[in-house]
Amino acid sequence: MSRFPAVTRPRWRGAFPFAIAAIVVVSGCGGESGPSQEELEEMIAPDDISGNAANDPDISELRFDPETVSCEPHANSSVAGTWRTSAPRERVATGERAEIGLRDTEETEETDELDIVARVLTPGEERVRAEATLSGGEWTTLGYPEDFPEAPESVANGTYTVVWTTGGEQNDEDNGTFISCDGFQVG
Numbered sequence: 414m415s416r417f418p419a420v421t422r423p424r425w426r427g428a429f430p431f432a433i434a435a436i437v438v439v440s441g442c443g444g445e446s447g448p449s450q451e452e453l454e455e456m457i458a459p460d461d462i463s464g465n466a467a468n469d470p471d472i473s474e475l476r477f478d479p480e481t482v483s484c485e486p487h488a489n490s491s492v493a494g495t496w497r498t499s500a501p502r503e504r505v506a507t508g509e510r511a512e513i514g515l516r517d518t519e520e521t522e523e524t525d526e527l528d529i530v531a532r533v534l535t536p537g538e539e540r541v542r543a544e545a546t547l548s549g550g551e552w553t554t555l556g557y558p559e560d561f562p563e564a565p566e567s568v569a570n571g572t573y574t575v576v577w578t579t580g581g582e583q584n585d586e587d588n589g590t591f592i593s594c595d596g597f598q599v600g
Contacts (some may be wrong), residue, residue: 472532473540477574477596484574484594491590492527492579495519498595499552500575505599507568511557515577515593520550528580530589531555533564536571536599544580557597570600 475484482502490496494517505511513531517524527547534540541563547553557573558564574596578589 472576472578472591472594475574475576475594476534477572477594479572479596479598484576484596488591488594490592492592493519493521493523494592496577496593498575498577498593499554500595500597502597505597507570507600510559511573511597511599512554513557513575513595513597514552514554515547516552517547517550525549529553529592530578530580531561532576532578533557533561534574534576535565536569536573537565539565541565568599572596572598 470486470488472488474486475488477484497516497518499512499514501511515529515531517527524547528544529547530542530544532540532542541558541561543555543561545553545555555561557575558568574594576594577592579592580589
């Protein structure tokens with residue numbers, strides 16, 4: 414036998430953790446209920462996931478961010494296809510050619526022979542454009558600055574944004590349907 418008397422604990426002490434858990438559940442964790450499933454989905458995904466670009470920003474607002482290697486604000490293409498772009502991921506040396514490209518990996522009927530425009534926004538906010546024809550799933554490539562008739566003679570150091578659209582009028586910056594956005598850096 415032990416020299417010390419056995420310690421008896423009240424029976425309610427074993428139920429204490431369960432009582433706390435019940436209080437938390439009943440009280441709703443001390444706050445209002447959270448957002449509904451619909452509200453959560455609206456916060457996570459845009460309402461329009463069909464590729465319709467009706468609520469997207471104007472293409473003149475798009476800017477390439479070399480840190481994220483993407484354009485902001487985000488825009489959706491409403492041209493059928495699965496689009497891939499190419500642009501230099503390393504800085505292009507001043508005076509060197511920057512090769513940019515676009516292709517549809519799905520090769521849809523819509524893109525079998527599609528007139529496209531590459532609009533380049535320079536670091537000085539100048540806009541220049543070049544026209545090309547996309548053929549099925551083949552890459553269509555252009556060289557900046559030589560394939561852009563209105564490009565400045567001297568290429569400035571900085572970030573260039575490339576916005577690809579379907580064909581549009583020469584003097585209408587927002588004419589044409591947005592396809593994709595990319596960019597590159599010089600210097």
